[in-house]
Amino acid sequence: MRRVPPPTFVAEPAEADEPSSSFPSIWTFIAIDCTSFGLFFAVFMWERMPQAALFDASAKLLDVRFGLANTLVLITSSYLVALAAAAARRGDLHDVRRKLGLGIGVGAAFALLKLTEYSLKIAAGITPQTNAFFGYYFGLTGVHFVHYAAGMIVLALMLGRARRASTVDPGLTSLMISGGIFWHMVDLLWVFLFPMLYLLGRVQ
């Protein structure tokens, strides 16, 4: 029979998080980052109002297929990372490595598609200076891309940790959950950016 640890040990573990925090503290970052993007979206919509015709005409120059493909890429990658976190909770290290590796592989397609799209736009003479819409297009997707790149680095660090581990320890599970939350945010922000930049101008 397992021995129940004395109450003092339970109350004051040597390596504990804040006593009251049962959820990952990364939520502070998520909340404030999403608030910032919320403000960015509000600024975009505010500036769009007096020049809706220009914004709509410019949005039509974007290739919806790229935007849609990237939405599917990020949602799939996010799903795979969620499965990896679930595997970590089950203690299935092999599945953690497999799902995380797949999540990174699928996620890499986003960079390929986005950079191709940027190159095609610049080759066509469309830059941030073209007009206000494209200023926002490059600005907002650029800021999102920095988040995406940071997320890929976090996922790579998670995979490195999972590869070195011999079992799923609480540290790895916690990392999988926190890193996963960040990756879902990257996905969520794109889910807002895609209709706002690519689709809004097409709805009449």
Add this chain to the structure above:
Amino acid sequence: MNNPYQFVRLCAWGGPGLLFISLFFWAILGHNLPPISPGLDAQAFADVVRANADQIRIGMLGLTMGGVLYMVWGLAITKVMEPLEGRSNVLSTLQMWGAGMTSMFFIIAPAIWLASTFRIETASSETIQVLHDVGWMLFDITVPTASIQFAAFGVCILSDRRRVPVIPKWVAWIGIYEAVGLLILALMPFFRTGAFARDGAINFWIVFPAFFGYMVIVSIYLFKAIPKLEAEEAAQGQAKT
């Protein structure tokens, strides 16, 4: 026994001091609330500077002289980080260098804006405008030094394993957010108008209040952390004797 935190509280006042100088000298007197639009032509831009040259001169002189307080504030942060870090001092050193280098831009950029008023009677409009552009490039595009500082501070707080952390972890996450969020200023060279311009809704009205707001939060938690560390130090001292 000497109190290792004897001057730390004094240094921590460097943050609020710089906040006051930034608001009063740089923002109000320096005519930066909001900054003069980079979208104006040289003549219109220089006319605004000429009309407010005396105020701008005093404002920029104030920040050039006071910018060093950022480094002083950074030293207080490092002294609070050191006991959190334990034997390694990589993060507290990175923070100190980040703060020290950031303070240079609080000194050099306003000195360049100050220079734009030095020969205001004879300087051409283009020269005045270009000097302001150079100042802004130094002020905005050099933010990675502050990013390094805030990231090191954030990671250090997150690695604090005390049952009740000296500084709450949400403060760390806002620091990491700031480290990333400041990089948005890198878009500034591409825009003379709009939200990403140096006077724009995002690059000025969101990023700047977030930066100075974080200075307020860090300063508050520095003042809360110092007595905790003093008590910890006293308890360790008693345990040794």
